[in-house]
Amino acid sequence: MPDGSEHPAPNPVAAPLAQAPMGLWDSYRTARRNILEIIPQRALHQPAISGRTGPQRWHMIADPGAIRRMLVESVEDYPKSEATKSILRPAIGESLFVAEGAHWRWQRRAAAPAFSARNVDALTPIMTRAAEASAARLEEQVGRAANLLDEMTAATFDVISDVTFADGQGVDRTGVSAGLEAYVDRAARVSVLDVLGAPGWLPRPERAAAARALAETTKAADAAIERRRAAGPGRQADLLDLLLEAEDRDTGQRMTTAELRDNLMTFIVAGHETTALTLAWALYLCAFDEEVQAAARDEAQAVLGPRAATAADVGALPQTRRIIEETLRLYPAGGFLSRTAQVADRLGPAIIRPGDTVMIPVYGLHRHRRLWEAPDAFRPDRWLDRDRIDRFQYLPFGDGPRICIGARFAMQEAVVILATLLARFRFSAVRGRDPKPVMILTLRPEGGVWLEVSRA
Ligand code: HEM
Numbered sequence: 001m002p003d004g005s006e007h008p009a010p011n012p013v014a015a016p017l018a019q020a021p022m023g024l025w026d027s028y029r030t031a032r033r034n035i036l037e038i039i040p041q042r043a044l045h046q047p048a049i050s051g052r053t054g055p056q057r058w059h060m061i062a063d064p065g066a067i068r069r070m071l072v073e074s075v076e077d078y079p080k081s082e083a084t085k086s087i088l089r090p091a092i093g094e095s096l097f098v099a100e101g102a103h104w105r106w107q108r109r110a111a112a113p114a115f116s117a118r119n120v121d122a123l124t125p126i127m128t129r130a131a132e133a134s135a136a137r138l139e140e141q142v143g144r145a146a147n148l149l150d151e152m153t154a155a156t157f158d159v160i161s162d163v164t165f166a167d168g169q170g171v172d173r174t175g176v177s178a179g180l181e182a183y184v185d186r187a188a189r190v191s192v193l194d195v196l197g198a199p200g201w202l203p204r205p206e207r208a209a210a211a212r213a214l215a216e217t218t219k220a221a222d223a224a225i226e227r228r229r230a231a232g233p234g235r236q237a238d239l240l241d242l243l244l245e246a247e248d249r250d251t252g253q254r255m256t257t258a259e260l261r262d263n264l265m266t267f268i269v270a271g272h273e274t275t276a277l278t279l280a281w282a283l284y285l286c287a288f289d290e291e292v293q294a295a296a297r298d299e300a301q302a303v304l305g306p307r308a309a310t311a312a313d314v315g316a317l318p319q320t321r322r323i324i325e326e327t328l329r330l331y332p333a334g335g336f337l338s339r340t341a342q343v344a345d346r347l348g349p350a351i352i353r354p355g356d357t358v359m360i361p362v363y364g365l366h367r368h369r370r371l372w373e374a375p376d377a378f379r380p381d382r383w384l385d386r387d388r389i390d391r392f393q394y395l396p397f398g399d400g401p402r403i404c405i406g407a408r409f410a411m412q413e414a415v416v417i418l419a420t421l422l423a424r425f426r427f428s429a430v431r432g433r434d435p436k437p438v439m440i441l442t443l444r445p446e447g448g449v450w451l452e453v454s455r456a
Contacts, residue, residue: 093262
C-alpha cells in the first residue's frame with residue numbers, strides 16, 4: 001500500500017508467469033490450477049511467441065497490428081477455437097457466444113438492439129436497485145472484514161436475474177445461475193486440456209457429470225419462456241421481452257424457445273461472473289490505493305449525495321469509470337481469447353498454419369513491457385489521455401464483430417454499483433489477505449477480496 005514516503009509505491013498483486021514455455025504434462029498440471037502461469041515471461045516482451053504442446057502448434061500474439069488482423073480484417077480466418085466452444089456448448093447451445101457464420105450473424109443482429117444505449121439506460125433502474133440492496137447488506141458489515149467478492153457476486157446476480165427473467169415467476173433463479181456456474185467451473189478445468197492439445201484419451205469425467213446437472217436448469221428456463229410467450233410482456237421490460245420481439249430484418253425469422261433459452265443462459269454465463277469479478281478487483285484496487293479511493297469517493301458523494309447512482313449520473317462519474325477501465329486492464333475477466341487458424345498466414349513474426357491455435361493472452365497484452373508505461377502499476381489516470389493507447393492493445397471486451405455484446409451494459413452496471421458503494425463506505429486492505437490472480441476460464445481473486453468496511 002502506498003505509505004506516503006519517497007519510495008515508489010509497490011504494485012498490486014500479479015500472477016507468477018512461467019520462466020519458459022512448458023511441456024505437455026507441466027502445462028496440463030499448471031493450467032488446471034492457473035492458466036496464467038503457462039504464459040511465459042517472454043510473452044510480455046515480444047510481439048509473438050510460438051510453441052508446440054504435443055501435436056498442437058500454438059501462438060500467443062501481443063502485437064496490436066496482428067491482433068487487428070485476427071479480430072477485424074481476417075476475422076473469417078480465425079473462428080473461436082473448438083476447445084472454448086466445446087466447454088460452453090452443453091450449457092448454452094449454439095447461441096450467440098458459440099455460433100459461427102450465418103447462424104451467429106442473425107442472432108447477433110436480433111440481440112443487438114437489446115443492448116443499445118437506450119435499452120441499457122432503460123434497464124439501469126435494475127442496477128440502481130441492486131446497488132441499493134448491496135449497500136444495505138454492507139451496512140450490516142460495517143466495522144468488520146467482509147468478502148467483497150461474495151458481495152459483488154450477490155449484487156450482479158440480482159442484476160442478471162432481473163434482466164433475464166424479470167418477473168421470476170416460477171423460475172428458481174438462484175438454481176438456474178448456480179447450476180450454470182457449477183457446470184462452467186467444472187467443465188472449464190478439463191477443457192484447458194483441449195486448448196493445449198492433450199490427447200483425446202485423457203479422462204474428462206467432470207464434463208459429463210456437469211452436463212447432467214444442467215438438464216433440470218434447462219427445463220425450468222424453457223417453462224418460464226413458454227409462460228411469458230403466453231402471458232405477453234411483464235410489468236418491467238427485460239431481455240426476454242426484447243428477444244421475444246426480435247425478428248430478422250431479411251427473413252422475418254424469430255427465436256425458438258431453445259434459442260431464447262440458450263441466449264438467456266449465455267447472458268448469465270458471460271455477464272454475471274465477469275462483472276462481479278471486475279467489481280471485486282476494483283474494490284481491491286481502491287483499498288490498495290487509498291488516494292485513488294478518496295478522490296473517487298469525493299466525486300461520487302458530490303454527484304449522488306445520499307442516492308444510489310442512476311443512468312443520469314453515469315456521465316458525471318469519470319473517476320469511477322477510469323478505475324473500472326484500469327481494473328479491466330490489470331485483471332481482465334476474460335484473460336485469454338483463443339482462435340483456430342483456417343489458413344496459412346503471418347501474424348507479426350509468427351508463421352501460422354491451418355489448424356494452429358492462436359491465442360491473445362489479454363492478461364499479458366495488458367501488461368506488455370513494450371506497450372505500457374509502468375505496466376504493473378495501478379494508475380487510473382492513464383485513461384485521461386486515451387489517444388495514446390492503441391485500440392488493439394486493450395481488449396477487455398475483445399474487438400471486431402465478435403466484441404462483447406454486453407460491454408456497454410457491463411460498464412454501466414460497474415459504474416453504478418461502484419460509485420454507490422464508494423460514496424457510502426470506505427474500504428481498507430486486510431493485512432496478509434491479498435487475493436491471488438488465478439484464471440481457469442475467468443480471472444478470479446483466489447481467496448476472495450477481504451476488506452475492512454467502514455462508513456465513509
Ligand atoms: C466486465 C464484464 C464483461 C467482460 C470482461 C466481458 C468480456 C467479453 C469478451 C472478452 C468477449 C469476447 C470473447 C472472444 O472474442 O473470444 C465477450 C463476448 C460476449 N459477451 Fe461479454 N463480458 C462482460 C460482460 C458481459 C455481459 C454483461 C453480457 C450480457 C448480458 C455479455 C455477453 C457476451 C456475449 C453474448 C458475447 C459473445 C458475443 C459474440 O460472439 O457475438 N458480456 N465478452
